[in-house]
Amino acid sequence: MTDRPTKQGRGRAAKARDTVDWTLPVDPDALRTTLLDWYDRHRRTLPWRASPGEHSDPYAVWLSEIMLQQTTVAAVKGYFERFLKRWPTVGDLAAADRDDVLNAWAGLGYYARARNLHRCAAVVADDHDGHFPSAVPDLKALPGVGDYTSAAIAAIAFDTPATVVDGNVERVITRLFALETPLPDAKPDIRIRTGRIAPDTAARRPGDFAQAMMDLGATVCTPRAPKCLLCPWRDACRAHAMGEEERFPLKKPKKPKPSRQCTAFWVTSGDHVLLERRPAKGLLGGMPGLFSTPWIDTDTQDMADDWQSHLPLSGNTRTLPGTTRHTFTHFHLETRVIVVSVKVVTDIENGFWIPLHHVEEAGLPTVFKKMAVHAVSKGSGT
DNA sequence: GAATCGTGGAA
């Protein structure tokens, strides 16, 4: 495979393509064929994966791909099956109440995905007659669908040639070529190299190839202790030849996580508890939670003990022993819980009351679920 | 381009 002749007015990608240094002992077509053979022999059964030869439902593909963003297969399985059973079509999901969708998503994390999921379903139902578009640019225009997901849906659901690059592909490609450029700077190069190996026609099975690349990364070319003896690309892999598989991909150093702390309020009245509906945007946006003081940075702020002014309702208060801890993507949170007993159920802004025995179905994100468990276990002494 | 945005499992 040779580089194309130079043309005028090329973009950055085209320019980089000419400078790609292809130094593997085998050509792209051989790599693609070898990988597809491996996939046919090792294909995994997954809830969202069509059987060989069967047509996959674009709605199911889209739903699974959104859920799988930065999330493990094991964590997604149950959620995927519950969603598909409750909302069998994109029209059903579009017609669902937003809070019901958020409730069903609770615990899976990255809640902007759930908000975008519901918005996207509405767009597909309203603007696309209930059918997902098949072209990458049209898919990428949908809420929550970016570079990876648009390519994945096009390839897997419609067998359209598309360059699918996720974290698995990045790892496989950087090892195959022993790329010394750290992520994310290496992304454009990785995309170009992946595009060279990937199928360029529907007949060459773009969907299977994309899934094969990701399966290879997930089961063989793993971050730690890769199973190179089982790898179909073992003989071509430069990192393997160097004996330095685990050194790739290189990554830019990440910043340390700061710590924050807050005081949360477990407000009860009789057998009811008060929860907050959080603002629609930002951290845990749109989700239910406990009222609390602001989450203050531990390093820059003193242990501010001014929880009184943030008390949502006045009542008898009791500070529980101990704290709960939770780690988000970019900070740690330590929470002290104060039990507040109020005389009568009183409505307040952004607040809602639920029976205590329904807390488990309230759809609390994990950080709040920890606080609720703490309150119930430590606070039952009154 | 850097920050933001969850969670649970593995080492």
Add this chain to the structure above:
DNA sequence: TTTCCAAGATT
């Protein structure tokens, strides 16, 4: 206990 990381998107 801490760190890493998993089928990324958005701002």
